[in-house]
Amino acid sequence: MNLFAQLFRVAFNSVAHHKLRSSLTMLGIIIGVSAVITMVSIGEGARRQVSERIQGMGTNLLVIRPGFSRRRHVRSASVNTLTAADALAIEREISDAALVAPEAGKSAQVKYLSQNTNTTVLGVTPPYLEVNNFELSEGSFFTDADVKSRSKTAVLGATAYKELFDSGTAVGETIRIKGVNFKVLGVLTAKGQQGFRDPDDMILVPLSTAQKRLFGVDYLRAINVSVVSESKMESTQAEIEALLMRRHRLSPGQEPDFNIRNQKELLTTMNEVSDTFTNLLAAVAVVSMLVGGIGIMNIMLVSVTERTREIGIRKAVGARGRDVLFQFLVEAMLLSVIGGLVGIGAGFAASRAVAAGTTWQTAVSPASVVFAFAIAALTGVFFGLFPAMKASRLDPVEALRQE
Amino acid sequence: MIHLESITKTYCMGEHKVHALRGLDIHIAAGEMVAVMGPSGSGKSTLMNILGCLDRPSSGKYLLDGEDVAALSADGLASIRNRKLGFVFQSFNLLQLDSALDNVALPLLYAGVSDPHKKAKEALRRVGLEDRAHHKPSELSGGQRQRVAIARALVTNPPVILADEPTGNLDSKTGEEILKIFTKLHREGTTVLMVTHEHEVAEHCRRLLMIRDGVLEKDERFEPRAADDGQIDIQVESAGTVCAPDKEKAEVMS
Ligand SMILES: Nc1ncnc2c1ncn2[C@@H]1O[C@H](COP(=O)(O)OP(=O)(O)OP(=O)(O)O)[C@@H](O)[C@H]1O
Ligand SMILES: [Mg+2]
Numbered sequence: 001m002n003l004f005a006q007l008f009r010v011a012f013n014s015v016a017h018h019k020l021r022s023s024l025t026m027l028g029i030i031i032g033v034s035a036v037i038t039m040v041s042i043g044e045g046a047r048r049q050v051s052e053r054i055q056g057m058g059t060n061l062l063v064i065r066p067g068f069s070r071r072r073h074v075r076s077a078s079v080n081t082l083t084a085a086d087a088l089a090i091e092r093e094i095s096d097a098a099l100v101a102p103e104a105g106k107s108a109q110v111k112y113l114s115q116n117t118n119t120t121v122l123g124v125t126p127p128y129l130e131v132n133n134f135e136l137s138e139g140s141f142f143t144d145a146d147v148k149s150r151s152k153t154a155v156l157g158a159t160a161y162k163e164l165f166d167s168g169t170a171v172g173e174t175i176r177i178k179g180v181n182f183k184v185l186g187v188l189t190a191k192g193q194q195g196f197r198d199p200d201d202m203i204l205v206p207l208s209t210a211q212k213r214l215f216g217v218d219y220l221r222a223i224n225v226s227v228v229s230e231s232k233m234e235s236t237q238a239e240i241e242a243l244l245m246r247r248h249r250l251s252p253g254q255e256p257d258f259n260i261r262n263q264k265e266l267l268t269t270m271n272e273v274s275d276t277f278t279n280l281l282a283a284v285a286v287v288s289m290l291v292g293g294i295g296i297m298n299i300m301l302v303s304v305t306e307r308t309r310e311i312g313i314r315k316a317v318g319a320r321g322r323d324v325l326f327q328f329l330v331e332a333m334l335l336s337v338i339g340g341l342v343g344i345g346a347g348f349a350a351s352r353a354v355a356a357g358t359t360w361q362t363a364v365s366p367a368s369v370v371f372a373f374a375i376a377a378l379t380g381v382f383f384g385l386f387p388a389m390k391a392s393r394l395d396p397v398e399a400l401r402q403e
Numbered sequence: 404m405i406h407l408e409s410i411t412k413t414y415c416m417g418e419h420k421v422h423a424l425r426g427l428d429i430h431i432a433a434g435e436m437v438a439v440m441g442p443s444g445s446g447k448s449t450l451m452n453i454l455g456c457l458d459r460p461s462s463g464k465y466l467l468d469g470e471d472v473a474a475l476s477a478d479g480l481a482s483i484r485n486r487k488l489g490f491v492f493q494s495f496n497l498l499q500l501d502s503a504l505d506n507v508a509l510p511l512l513y514a515g516v517s518d519p520h521k522k523a524k525e526a527l528r529r530v531g532l533e534d535r536a537h538h539k540p541s542e543l544s545g546g547q548r549q550r551v552a553i554a555r556a557l558v559t560n561p562p563v564i565l566a567d568e569p570t571g572n573l574d575s576k577t578g579e580e581i582l583k584i585f586t587k588l589h590r591e592g593t594t595v596l597m598v599t600h601e602h603e604v605a606e607h608c609r610r611l612l613m614i615r616d617g618v619l620e621k622d623e624r625f626e627p628r629a630a631d632d633g634q635i636d637i638q639v640e641s642a643g644t645v646c647a648p649d650k651e652k653a654e655v656m657s
Contacts, residue, residue: 006512013500313496316457317510317555318485320478396484397458400496 028292033343043278123210139186312399332384340376489556
């Protein structure tokens with residue numbers, strides 16, 4: 001048995017002998033470690049959720065929206081810069097644009113019998129379904145012919161369906177949008193809430209119907225473009241930008257009156273945002289760990305005072321300052337390591353409980369476990385150092401005189 | 404073995420100064436067995452603490468086994484305590500959470516000895532406690548506790564064993580057993596210094612140092628009774644008699 005094994009055993013005995021004191025000391029560390037793990041798991045869960053949703057929409061998606069226009073050096077928000085002609089031009093001239101889905105729309109009052117709801121009515125063309133990864137749960141989608149003939153047909157998003165029909169039959173029924181009768185052709189499968197946005201809260205109608213019959217506009221809300229492959233994202237984005245600049249009669253130096261959102265970039269941005277969020281949560285948890293560390297220091301100082309006689313005995317038989325120093329350091333580390341291990345267990349349990357008890361998704365990140373544990377151990381060393389030094393400097397006669 | 408020259412110890416209590424030792428010159432040769440006596444507060448424990456390197460004198464010179472102790476650092480003193488000295492306290496000073504065996508092994512641990520438990524068991528055998536190795540101090544009688552403490556003092560085979568009132572907390576019969584162990588150690592060649600209040604205890608020794616008010620009042624030597632089979636008796640009838648220190652003998656011994 002070497003000195004270190006002995007030190008470890010001494011520390012363990014002392015921790016085990018003062019169970020209540022030890023567990024109270026460890027409480028701070030346990031709370032700190034489990035808080036770090038739980039918080040980070042919530043942040044990580046949110047990040048995964050967002051990234052799964054974005055990937056669900058397809059990472060090869062470009063979304064063109066109307067942007068700012070600059071007329072006589074006055075910058076104004078503009079919503080009427082994109083037209084159906086722009087969408088057609090993209091479809092014709094950009095070879096890497098696999099599918100082009102223009103959309104126009106506004107929120108509107110919709111009625112079915114006595115049911116009333118306010119939802120977004122989107123005018124789209126058939127490719128919209130595929131470009132945005134929507135699926136039909138029942139019925140069918142309107143065709144190019146419907147778009148051409150401005151037919152009064154509609155496909156319901158899952159939320160709009162629920163609002164109007166609860167769970168009854170919708171296909172074949174007639175609903176009223178802004179006082180105009182529409183025949184329901186189909187219902188979409190739900191995508192689920194995406195942050196604050198509910199993508200299922202909408203009704204799709206043919207683009208021309210929405211523009212001419214319902215809203216009387218000829219501009220678009222957005223043009224969704226799916227690119228042939230992910231590697232062509234940047235080049236396609238540049239080509240579309242050049243095309244639209246030309247069509248909108250803007251010279252290359254000017255600020256475009258539209259903006260193109262790249263799903264891949266969005267994914268990166270969202271990841272950055274959730275990383276910041278996660279780091280913030282972790283920082284809060286680390287503060288609680290520091291508080292736990294101060295608790296350890298407190299108890300260790302009491303322990304040094306309580307065990308002055310023991311230190312005296314050890315010194316009397318030949319323990320050097322550093323032997324006593326290590327003994328107390330090992331004890332402080334043991335407290336924080338045990339606290340850290342219990343905290344990891346508690347953190348896993350808490351993050352599971354959060355996932356079970358709320359709509360949030362959680363994912364324990366291995367890095368946070370390692371990080372929390374390392375901080376716990378360091379806390380032990382750091383806050384154990386001062387009491388340990390105090391103990392190691394005790395004078396043997398003085399220490400033995402203590403009762 | 405032990406060489407003290409004008410040792411003083413002064414405690415400062417704020418303004419007030421307590422002179423616990425006022426210039427002691429003591430020479431003790433290797434293998435002697437010496438009793439230290441004196442009234443309460445005369446400075447016996449102070450002296451023993453200095454001899455045991457637990458404390459430093461305020462002034463004066465202390466050579467232990469030829470080594471100048473005053474020059475050593477705190478860690479140097481710890482090493483001396485570990486290798487050259489065994490200290491036995493009146494109040495045992497055992498670690499309450501550890502078994503007898505672990506208590507005895509403690510000095511070996513700090514000495515970095517391999518297999519300390521084997522040597523600790525051997526030391527417990529020497530004080531007749533091998534069957535109590537795994538008892539905690541709280542599960543032992545007073546006499547047994549002191550024997551564990553003695554085993555701890557002798558486990559490193561130090562040349563000097565110091566005991567401050569080792570029988571002070573024990574009844575006379577148990578005390579007698581403890582003294583037998585010290586006598587045995589002395590016969591094996593260890594230098595033994597023992598503080599005591601009882602003449603019967605001092606009678607086991609061959610030399611008596613009387614301390615009063617921090618000065619050496621008397622330094623007496625006794626001859627053991629020849630045909631006493633190791634049983635040592637006091638020769639001078641009245642222990643209170645003041646004798647001049649036997650200078651010639653002291654020089655021979657040191
Ligand atoms: N730490 C200290 N601070 C101040 N004075 C002290 C200290 N230790 C001892 N003294 C004083 O030094 C003197 C000698 O004390 P010491 O303990 O050596 O006496 P002693 O001979 O061992 O007495 P006893 O037989 O009662 O044990 C006493 O007057 C005591 O009050
Ligand atoms: Mg005393």
